[in-house]
Amino acid sequence: MKRFYIVICLLLVNILIYSLSPADSAQSRTIRIAAFNFYPTLFQAKDGSVQGFYVDFLKEIAKREDWNIEYVYGNWSDGLARIKSGEVDLLTNVAFTNERGQFLDYSKVPLLTVWAELYVKGGSSIDSIKGVKGKKVALMKGDFNAANFKNLVEKLEIPCTYVELGDFEEVFKAISSNEVDAGVVNNTFGAAKQREYGVQSSGVVFNPFDIYFTAAKGKNTQVLVTLDKYLAEWRKVEDSPYHQARERWSHKSVSIMKVTPASIRQIIIFFILTSCIAIAFVFVLRIQVRRKTAALKQQIEIRAEAEERFLLAMKASRDGLFDWNLETNEIYYSPAWKKMLGYEDHELPNxxxxxxNTTDPEDVKKSWELQQKLISKKIDRFVVEFKMKHKDGHRVDILSRAEAFFNDSGQAIRIVGTHTNISDRKRAEEELRESEERNRQILHSSIDGFWRVDSQARLIEVNDAYCRMSGYSREELLTMAVQDVEALETAEAVAARIKRIITNGSDRFTTSHRRKDGRIFEVEASIQYRSGKDGGEFVVFLRDVTEKKLLESQLLQAQKLEAIGTLAGGIAHDFNNILGAIIGYSEMVRDDLAPESPCIHGINQVLKASHRAKDLVKQILAFSRHVEDQKRPMHPAVIVKEAISLLRSSLPMTITIEQDIDPDAGSVLADPTQFHQIVMNLCTNAFQAMEVKGGTLTISLQKIILSQEDLAMEPDLQPGSFVQLLIKDTGEGIPLETRERIFDPFFTTKEVGKGTGLGLSMVYSIVKSSGGSIICDSRLGEGSEFRIILPALEDQVVEESGSTELPPHGKEHILFIDDEEMLAELGQAVLKRLGYEVTTRRNSLDALTTFQNQPDAFDMIITDQTMPGMTGVDLARRILQIHPRMPIILCTGYSSQVSEETAKAAGIKGFAFKPMTQKDIAELIRKILDEQKQ
Incomplete structure (x- = not known):
């Protein structure tokens, strides 16, 4: 009977257990799992079998689910390939990525939370992430840790060399054999295998993440659900097959499963028979409770693991963490947060x-305002910079970033954030600002102009110097483009130049800019191009070279004048010698003719032309500054009439001359040659103004009376009588801005070849040196008028040329020396006509010999200056050494080496410029001989 009850109880228990077993366990199935070396979770033993933490607890699941598990061993890459091809059903130890999520389904419950560690060989100097700079680092090919390690070092800009291997085992072998300097593996493998390979953790920990079971997309979904069921339950129970296997492999020891004795088994069966009905209902209720609370516990566990990962990440970071519980007002500061201020963790309370107390009061106020906005959801994120006091007293610049967390009712419950020390960055920014300010001050105090120009040729920065150059304000210039200030270049030319500068990187050139008032000035531009995201910009330095160009022009003109002067000096001597012969022989011919001879008029015309040529030579020498002005009383009416006669033949038929010359206009104190130059210059300018369209040239010479009121604009002149010369044309007129500068040296508006810029400035200089004034009045389209006034000489007798008085004669013996045969013959003939005894010589050395032989035979010596062998001055010195009282006259057509002063200093009694008239030489000879006798 007893056996019967036992059998009945056993049947009831079996029925109960059967009713609680899974409904879909009717038929065994084979599960193929891709295996690779992920010690201690999964690895291949020396005998070829697959062992590890997963193998153990999966074996327990297989028993319960009637699965037959087959492991297909390879490396990680092989596993990925096999799951894609369908060769295996499951792949273990898979971290989630978006890419993998495209072809894999993941289990809901993670297998483990792992992280990456950097391992090195014992004694290595690598103790931080920066230590891998320039080193070789081994990585498992396709590993999630490897990808994150690469991202980390690239963000930190740490260069190193990667060596990709098949699995973690190969990574440790490479470190151990010194093939690499370091390697990245997960923490479980590293902790289990580091002693075996003689390696150790460098302390660099990063990238915490969960790993899962996975199946091919849309396949073996029920298998993943079953695995999630066991993992969710077993991970909560300490003595579950999951934790037993994990503990066993973590400690590298295999626990021995206890065997239950048969006697105890009978007791258990009896206990079950007697208690099964009572506990059946409790068991069923417990299953219901577990199902309802499983989701909540899973969320709590996931949150705990997330917090663990966050703490690990913060530990690896240099940022400080704060966590403020708004419900309890408790706050947590991480050790790194306190370290930023120079404190250890225990030195500052949470x-x-x-x-x-450590933050500047103004910053506290600002931060409070932002925190209130964050709590009230007016902003999504709290980002602020402020200063905090360091332990040693200095201020630390902090960047604070935080977010708020809210409960289901929308109330803020926590604020969590970080502090980043940005002192170095702020210091660099301040140094940059100071540098930019110094550069800006230098640029604005520079005498050279400065621009910054964008890629569209718009001005984006200008300095004070360029504002002064251009006459524009900074505000006006910043609304303008380069072509707006360019005076000559078109917009197309500016664009082409910009393109060329971008290609070459820089350029230097001279160009013309237009001032605000319309005047043009020359600038030398030096440009550098700097490329950038917005098309780049141009840095331009501009130097005003208007004055430099003017000086260069003046220098060029001065060099031209010097060349003209050299040429003038060279031809003056020869030309005056020729004129001397013409004048001398003409006078002798005239003297030989009867007074009623018709040839006398022709001879007088020759003499008149010769004297005009003589004056022309003087004018050339005056122009080149080789002779001094020779002011004397003169009648300007005569000079003006002569100038009109010369002009009339050279003017075209389209230009008519109207003249009003008063012969009684009076006399003035001036150089006749220079006055002639004034008339010719002003009339030539008038002719050029009317050259194209023709017109009327009006010339007037009158005597006028000017009062003090009339001379209000001429403070240097006194009221009285003046001779006024008026020259007027009907040309185009002179613009006001040009009229202000027409008397400046070297200023000209004429094209190249038509003016030197010296004409009007020389006219102005002659008038001023003669004590007068010149005024220009001009209107565009009507013409120009030049009015010159010179003080008139009252009751002055002006000596007129052409006196009929006979020249003085004599009987003395004169030694005459000239190297020109014609002049030597002329001199002998003229002197003999005057009654003198004459000895001629054509060589200064012959003359010296002649005098040495007969020093008392001569009463006077007349010598030319420029002769071969010995100059006239040197000859005079030698003669005076022999006969100190010998009167000597030195004649010269032109010499840059001698003047009247130097001649007198050498003991020479007379100095005469060729050509001389018979009367002039006769009077000079007689004057000196008479003085010698006295």
Whole structure:
């Protein structure tokens, strides 16, 4: 009977257990799992079998689910390939990525939370992530840790060399054999295998993440659900097959499963028979409770693991963490947070007053306002910079970033954030600002102009110097483009130049800019191009070279004048010798003719032309500054009439001359040659103004009376009588801005070849040196008028040329020396006509010999200056050494080496410029001989 009850109880228990077993376990199935070396979770033993933590607890699941598990061993890459091809059903130890999520389904419950560690060989100097700079680092090919390690070092800009291997085992072998300097593996493999390979953790920990079971997309979904069921339950129970296997492999020891004795088994069966009905209902209720609370516990566990990962990440970061519980007002500061201020963790309490007391008061107020906006959801994120007091007293620049967390009712419950020390960055920014300010001050105090120009040729920065150059304000210039100030270049030319500068990188050239008032000035531009995201910009330095160009022009003109002067000096001597012969022989011919001879008029015309040529030579020498002005009383009416006669033949038929010359206009004190130059210059300018369209040239010479009121604009002149010369044309007129500068030296508006810029400035200089004034009045389209006034000489007798008085004669013996045969013959003939005894010589050395032989035979010596062998001055010195009282006259057509002063200093009694008239030489000879006798 007893056996019967036992059998009945056993049947009831079996029925109960059967009713609680899974409904879909009717038929065994084979599960193929891709295996690779992920010690201690999964690896291949020396005998070829697959062992590890997963193998153990999967074996327990297989028993319960009637699965037959087959492991297909390879490396990680092989596993990925096999799951894609369908060769295996499951792949273990898979971290989630978006890419993998495209072809894999993941289990809901993670197998483990792991992280990456950097391992090195014992004694290595690598103790931080920066230590891998320039080193070789081994990585498992396709590993999630490897990808994150690469991202980390690339963000930190740490260069190193990667060596990709098949699995973690190969990574440790490479470190151990010194093939690489370091390697990245997960923490479980590293902790289990580091002693075996003689390696150790460098302390660099990063990238915490969960790993899962996975199946091919849309396949073996029920298998993943079953695995999630066991993992969710077993991970909560400490003595579950999951934790037993994990503990066993973590400690590298295999626990021995206890065997239950048969006697105890009978007791258990009896206990079950007697208790099964009572506990059946409790068991069923417990299953219901577990199902309802499983989701909640899973969320709590996931949150705990997420917090663990966050703490690990913060530990690896240099940022400080704070966590403020708004419900309890408790706050947590991480050790790194305190370290930023120079404190150890134990030196500062986790109290909100710490932040308030170490932060500048103004920054506290600003931060409070932002925190209130964050709590009230007016902003999504809290980002602020402020200063905090360091332990040693200096201020630390902090960048604070935080987010708020809210409960289901929308109330803020926590604020979590980080502090980043940005002191170095702020210091660099301040140094940059100071540098930019110094550069800006230098640029604005520079005498050279400065621009910054964008890629569209718009001005984006200008300095004070260029504002002064151009006459524009900074505000006006910043609304303008380069072509707006360019005076000559078109917009197309500016664009082409910009393109060329971008290609070459720089350029230097001279161009013309237009001032605000319309005047043009020359600038030398030096440009550098700097490329950038917005098309780049141009840095331009501009130097005003208007004055430099003017000086260069003046220098060029001065060099031209010097060349003209050299040429003038060279021809003056020869030309005057020729004129001397013409004048001398003409006078002798005239003297030989009867007074009623018709040839006398022709001879007088020759003499008149010769004297005009003589004056022309003087004018050339005056122009080149080789002779001094020779002011004397003169009648300007005569000079003006002569100038009109010369002009009339050279003017075209389209230009008519109207003249009003008063012969009684009076006399003035001036150089006749220079006055002639004034008339010719002003009339030539008038002719050029009317050259194209023709017109009327009006010339007037009158005597006028000017009062003090009339001379209000001429303070240097006194009221009285003046001779006024008026020259007027009907040309185009002179613009006001040009009229202001027409008397400046070297200023000209004429094209190249038509003016030197010296004409009007020389006219102005002659008038001023003669004590007068010149005024220009001009209107565009009507013409120009030049009015010159010179003080008139009252009751002055002006000596007129052409006196009929006979020249003085004599009987003395004169030694006459000239190297020109014609002049030597002329001199002998003229002197003999005057009654003198004459000895001629054509060589200064012959003359010296002649005098040495007969020093008392001669009463006077007349010598030319420029002769071969010995100059006239040197000859005079030698003669005076022999006969100190010998009167000597030195004649010269032109010499840059001698003047009247130097001649007198050498003991020479007379100095005469060729050509001389018979009367002039006769009077000079007689004057000196008479003085010698006295």
């Amino acid at each position: 109290d909100f007053s710490v932040w308030e």
